[in-house]
Amino acid sequence: MRRLTRTIKGREIFLLRLRTMLMVCGAALFVLGSTLTSETPPPARSVSSSDRTSDFPPPHWLRTSGASFGSHYVGSRVCAGCHIGIAKTQSNTPMGKASVSVLESRFLLQHPTLTYNDGTRVLRIERRGNQEVYSVNDGQHTISAPILWAFGLGDAGQTYVFERDGVYYESRISFYKAIDGLDLTIGHMPEPPATLSDALGRRLSKEEVAKCFPCHTSEDVVNNQVETSHVQTGVTCENCHGPGSQHLEAMQDAQSDKSHIFNPGTLSPGDLNDFCGTCHRSTRDVLAANIRGIRNVRFQPYRLENSRCYDPSDKRTSCLACHDPHRNLVVDPGSYDVKCLACHANRSDKPTTAGKAPACPTATKNCTGCHMPKLDLPGAHYKFTDHYIRVYHPGDAYPD
Ligand code: HEC
Numbered sequence: 001m002r003r004l005t006r007t008i009k010g011r012e013i014f015l016l017r018l019r020t021m022l023m024v025c026g027a028a029l030f031v032l033g034s035t036l037t038s039e040t041p042p043p044a045r046s047v048s049s050s051d052r053t054s055d056f057p058p059p060h061w062l063r064t065s066g067a068s069f070g071s072h073y074v075g076s077r078v079c080a081g082c083h084i085g086i087a088k089t090q091s092n093t094p095m096g097k098a099s100v101s102v103l104e105s106r107f108l109l110q111h112p113t114l115t116y117n118d119g120t121r122v123l124r125i126e127r128r129g130n131q132e133v134y135s136v137n138d139g140q141h142t143i144s145a146p147i148l149w150a151f152g153l154g155d156a157g158q159t160y161v162f163e164r165d166g167v168y169y170e171s172r173i174s175f176y177k178a179i180d181g182l183d184l185t186i187g188h189m190p191e192p193p194a195t196l197s198d199a200l201g202r203r204l205s206k207e208e209v210a211k212c213f214p215c216h217t218s219e220d221v222v223n224n225q226v227e228t229s230h231v232q233t234g235v236t237c238e239n240c241h242g243p244g245s246q247h248l249e250a251m252q253d254a255q256s257d258k259s260h261i262f263n264p265g266t267l268s269p270g271d272l273n274d275f276c277g278t279c280h281r282s283t284r285d286v287l288a289a290n291i292r293g294i295r296n297v298r299f300q301p302y303r304l305e306n307s308r309c310y311d312p313s314d315k316r317t318s319c320l321a322c323h324d325p326h327r328n329l330v331v332d333p334g335s336y337d338v339k340c341l342a343c344h345a346n347r348s349d350k351p352t353t354a355g356k357a358p359a360c361p362t363a364t365k366n367c368t369g370c371h372m373p374k375l376d377l378p379g380a381h382y383k384f385t386d387h388y389i390r391v392y393h394p395g396d397a398y399p400d
């Protein structure tokens with residue numbers, strides 16, 4: 001309870017700061033606006049949805065409290081008993097597999113031995129019996145630990161979590177699909193660390209475990225605490241929908257007319273973006289942590305909210321307009337055209353589209369290919385889709 005009070009206090013202070021900041025920025029823009037030429041585009045329509053929701057995040061979608069509706073977790077197998085179609089597709093999505101038990105890592109299965117030389121030491125991941133052993137050797141000494149979990153399905157990369165002396169660590173090296181091998185985990189420094197233990201990985205504080213696990217694992221938050229003995233790998237049904245025991249009872253009771261489960265589909269589009277942003281990072285998170293430059297390209301809710309297209313009250317710019325969280329990401333660029341053309345006119349349209357946002361003077365299809373560029377995040381060996389929808393010319397400076 002004390003922790004909860006503290007975070008709420010922190011949030012209020014932050015909101016207060018943000019409001020003051022928005023007021024100051026608003027005033028600055030007003031002054032600037034009067035001196036701008038007509039060619040300068042107007043400022044982004046919505047900076048943030050932070051000041052709309054007075055109680056943020058609302059308790060019923062605080063995924064990390066583990067206590068919504070006074071219910072407890074029943075496990076996604078139980079949900080699958082009734083929601084057969086959703087369960088079948090969701091469990092195989094990259095989100096559903098955002099972490100796996102290390103023996104299920106397809107990369108490690110394909111590569112029984114992987115090594116990385118950091119200049120002074122050799123790091124190695126090796127299959128031994130029914131363990132994946134992670135070790136570091138400086139020519140004289142070796143230390144090692146069995147890996148527990150692989151975080152990240154690996155479209156971008158896969159990082160390993162292991163335990164030594166009762167403490168969790170994040171591996172200093174990760175597997176990257178693009179290079180089919182190991183490289184430094186993003187955020188880790190290339191200089192060889194002082195100790196063998198530091199060369200193996202980074203110690204995760206209790207606070208980091210409490211953040212890192214609920215984004216990649218599920219059903220392990222009990223009374224606001226992460227209990228790693230309860231970990232279910234991946235993002236499961238109850239991570240997004242909250243513990244489901246009361247829903248289960250209600251659905252088994254023919255008389256019940258209440259579903260007793262949180263459906264994020266009932267949120268306003270702006271709140272929905274923030275909901276996905278509890279993991280994908282909202283504008284609030286990016287501003288609070290002051291993550292500037294290309295490093296914020298992977299935070300889609302923040303990027304999207306910078307676009308002039310974005311309207312927190314319009315379903316056509318919610319994450320759900322383009323993504324179904326129960327299904328795999330659609331990678332056919334043409335299939336997103338209809339999402340853009342829900343608002344924008346098209347040059348090929350008959351002139352009955354009055355009231356629509358402007359048409360593209362350049363092209364009539366594959367909108368995202370030019371206006372949502374895929375940008376390389378240095379160190380990640382991966383190009384992220386920039387959700388800041390805009391006119392983009394290759395080589396343009398990154399608007400952060
Ligand atoms: C015994 C069958 C059954 C099981 C098990 C079950 N559900 Fe449901 N669920 C239903 C039915 C039937 C509905 C539609 C009820 C309605 O429209 O109110 C529903 C509706 C829902 C909704 C939409 C609720 C709304 O108000 O919009 C969600 C979300 C949901 N279930 C998630 C889950 C999750 C998560 C689990 C596992 C924890 C689960 N269900 C387990 C039968 C079940």
Ligand code: HEC
Pocket residue numbers: 094095097098099151152153154155156214215216235239240264275276277278279280319320323324325328329
């Ligand atoms: C509990 C945390 C969590 C929440 C909540 C969450 N995501 Fe994710 N999502 C992830 C993680 C982690 C990944 C990365 C999975 C990987 O590649 O390892 C991911 C990946 C994705 C992907 C990429 C899939 C691919 O094929 O690469 C999409 C699209 C996505 N999420 C959309 C959403 C949307 C839309 C919402 C809100 C309805 C949402 N997510 C809410 C954690 C979350």
Ligand code: HEC
Pocket residue numbers: 151152153154155156157158159160161170174204208211212213215216278279280281298299
């Ligand atoms: C606030 C939620 C959050 C926290 C905390 C978090 N992650 Fe993630 N992580 C995500 C989301 C969402 C994605 C997918 C989008 C992306 O790649 O940025 C992701 C992506 C990844 C990926 C790349 C997966 C891929 O193939 O796309 C790895 C590896 C990863 N996280 C490891 C970790 C580890 C290890 C920790 C803790 C030490 C951690 N993450 C903490 C939410 C989180």
Ligand code: HEC
Pocket residue numbers: 076079080083086087088090091095235236237238239240241263264265266320325326
């Ligand atoms: C990443 C978050 C996330 C995960 C994981 C997730 N859902 Fe959902 N679910 C949503 C969102 C968002 C909606 C609202 C969709 C909409 O309105 O378009 C939703 C809607 C639903 C609905 C009601 C509407 C419908 O589409 O029929 C049911 C039932 C449901 N989910 C069941 C499940 C089950 C069962 C699982 C696990 C197998 C699951 N969900 C996993 C986010 C999630």
Ligand code: HEC
Pocket residue numbers: 273276277280298300301302304316317318319320321322323329330331332333336339340368372383384385386387
């Ligand atoms: C107007 C459509 C649109 C909206 C709205 C949208 N996305 Fe995307 N998203 C895309 C496209 C297009 C891709 C790239 C698909 C591909 O790989 O070809 C993508 C890719 C992703 C990925 C995979 C990683 C990457 O960067 O390529 C994640 C994660 C994601 N979106 C999350 C979100 C979240 C969270 C929201 C809501 C804040 C959101 N998206 C809103 C169109 C959209």
Ligand code: HEC
Pocket residue numbers: 041308309310311314316317336339340341342343344357358367368371372389390391
């Ligand atoms: C909810 C409706 C909506 C959706 C969906 C939408 N847009 Fe927009 N878009 C707008 C509005 C409104 C503007 C601002 C027009 C203005 O101010 O002249 C805009 C502006 C733009 C601009 C000019 C941006 C700038 O900074 O000058 C581009 C480019 C654009 N949209 C492309 C797209 C693409 C591509 C998609 C699909 C991925 C898309 N839009 C989806 C409503 C939308």
Ligand code: HEC
Pocket residue numbers: 337340341344346357358359360361362363364365366367368369370371391392
């Ligand atoms: C081949 C790349 C390319 C594709 C594909 C493309 N665009 Fe564009 N778009 C541009 C360029 C370049 C501009 C800037 C043109 C200029 O300034 O003369 C632009 C401008 C725009 C504008 C701003 C118009 C204005 O009056 O402010 C909108 C809106 C837009 N595009 C929407 C779309 C939509 C919707 C699609 C898909 C139907 C699309 N674009 C497909 C390259 C493209």
